[in-house]
Amino acid sequence: MKAIVTVIGKDKSGIIAKVSTLLAENGVNIEDISQTIVSGNFTMIMLCELSASTLSLKDLASRLTVLGEEIGVSIHTQHEDIFNAMHKI
């Protein structure tokens, strides 16, 4: 199962490190990553593979939400299908 993890917030050092560490520790593989900064706003979108993960999507989402609150960014974790459904015909 694939999920899209989106990290949005004010740029600061260590965001990628902290998010990817949490993913790696839980067996989540990052398959694609896109990151940009627009007028100080950090936006990162990661395509993650969860098949080898020890966590369910729900648990991963809540861990990432907590991490986001710690580092002061907003992190959304959503099943990939929702984006395919809404944006692809």
Next chain:
Amino acid sequence: MISRNEVIETIDMVEKEHFDVRTVTMGLSLLSCVRATAKETAAACYDLICKRAEKIVKVADELGTEYGIPIINKRVSITPASLLTANFVGEEIVLAKELDRAAKTVGVDFLGGYSVLCQKGLTSYEKSFIESIPEALAVTDKICSSVNVGSSKAGINMDAVKLMGEIIKKAAYLTRDKDGLGCAKLVAFCNAVEDNPFMAGAFHGVTEAETVINVGVSGPGVVHHALKGLKGASLDEVAETIKKTAFKITRAGQLIAKEAAKRLNAEFGIVDLSLAPTPVMGDSVAHILEEIGLSVVGSHGTTCALAMLNDAVKKGGVMASGSVGGLSGAFIPVSEDIGMINAAKSGDITLSKLEAMTAVCSVGIDMVAIPGDTPASTISGIIADEAAIGMINNKTTAVRVIPVPNKTVGDEVEFGGLLGSAPIMPVQNSSCEVMINRGGRIPAPIHSNKN
């Protein structure tokens, strides 16, 4: 990979534009629950609902988390309950209470289907059932009720229309300590649909499968936001943008509906793409119409703008889902829409204008608070007018009015939550009592004879 803009657009829809799945509704056939007594029938209904709908709340919450789209309500709709009560006329309340208890046990927000379909004729047990509705709404918390009084195929049952005027008055009286809240859970329909997931009018039609998942998506805020970027654009561009937005919203609903059906071991029924407002800012259908170019909803041009909106929403929805159903279009409840509330307060929107609007959009005169001393025959007149619009135009229409006890024009009423608040709107003082008292049936229109 999905583009950055697409990801951000989806997240913004939820975070900033109030996009949500308004309801996952499980439709349940209770026809197998008919027994000889009220107590036995009610017990069988309770058991069946608790068994089949046991996981609906859990599954809906899981899906909301996984896809990142909030699912606001979980609901159950049942076989019109009047079909279950022929064996215990006068004891319908036993069933109502047990249905309410079942809804609370499984944890759903509402249970719809305390309903009667009597568009052509009324049996003695259905008449008794209708008479039980005010008490049923007063002694339960979750039960919603509807009565279908007309259809394009059968005409209008004017005896039922007359009765419903009285029933609405009584429902208001029995819930007078809550400003007539019972009436907010009671709808009179013409051409009621059998797969509607929205309350108060949801019921599970007898032609449906045993267990069905119907999903209602919403998103007035998303459409409003999309139109903000179209200043000065022509109306065909506006229609096209609404259509595309409706497509995206419906696709999200379709995904959740299919997955919910799979996990709940039910059939996927329909996606109902209705722009259903809530009283919060940024979630208003009226504001979409104002974004199109009305200074305030209710002005001349409102009916036209709404017709375009309703049609464009349907077109986008039909493209997005293999099975669009329910009411699908734009809802115009007054108390549940901040733009409508403001227009009603300023006098810009009136019952007459609302009636015209119902000729071109989903449903009808919805969540309108009227003076508590409005005669029952006048309420019947409002129902009859709406039923006529539905019957002649082959569409669903409905009336959900609240004659608020001891309040009149100039007062306001607060229902709370999704039901919102409303100023009391004036009704015509002139009477239609003589016509309503004639009773009988208005024959089906000529265009119903298509065989």
